[in-house]
Amino acid sequence: MTTDQLLPSHDLQPQRQAELLQPCVLASINLALTLKQLHWNLRGSKFQSVHEFLDLVIEHARGTADELAERIVTIGVAARGQPPAVAALTMPRVPDDFVTDTQAVELASDLLGKAIEIMRDAQETLGDIDAISEDLVISAIKTFEKQLWMLRSHLL
Numbered sequence: 001m002t003t004d005q006l007l008p009s010h011d012l013q014p015q016r017q018a019e020l021l022q023p024c025v026l027a028s029i030n031l032a033l034t035l036k037q038l039h040w041n042l043r044g045s046k047f048q049s050v051h052e053f054l055d056l057v058i059e060h061a062r063g064t065a066d067e068l069a070e071r072i073v074t075i076g077v078a079a080r081g082q083p084p085a086v087a088a089l090t091m092p093r094v095p096d097d098f099v100t101d102t103q104a105v106e107l108a109s110d111l112l113g114k115a116i117e118i119m120r121d122a123q124e125t126l127g128d129i130d131a132i133s134e135d136l137v138i139s140a141i142k143t144f145e146k147q148l149w150m151l152r153s154h155l156l
């Protein structure tokens, strides 16, 4: 079934939309996996609050990946989320080792900032194609940006 058959009065450009949504899916999966690395290995006096807060970001990242992947499929394109596709996306790396609580917050902020940058780039172009997909991305960015503020607040 094509999208034209699904919504004959709208040109949803499903392939173009999928090209824009796909990096958002992969960035969200990367975020969920990489923040777990920090969640496990951070050490310091802020351990408890950072450890628990990272899980909130991870939960949102997992939900975002699922929601945006299902949007891609809804408009008629197969979604991609396997490890090689995730690894091919350029995102900040974190050490395979223990990190201090401050390092964990700084690294997590860099990761979150990069994911937001990828999603804002997609959102700007999606706005010209489909308000529904754009709205899903805006909603995800809104929470990620609030979480970035809360994460950075651990540094003071």
Ligand SMILES: [Fe+2]
Pocket: 039, 055
């Ligand atoms: Fe845990």
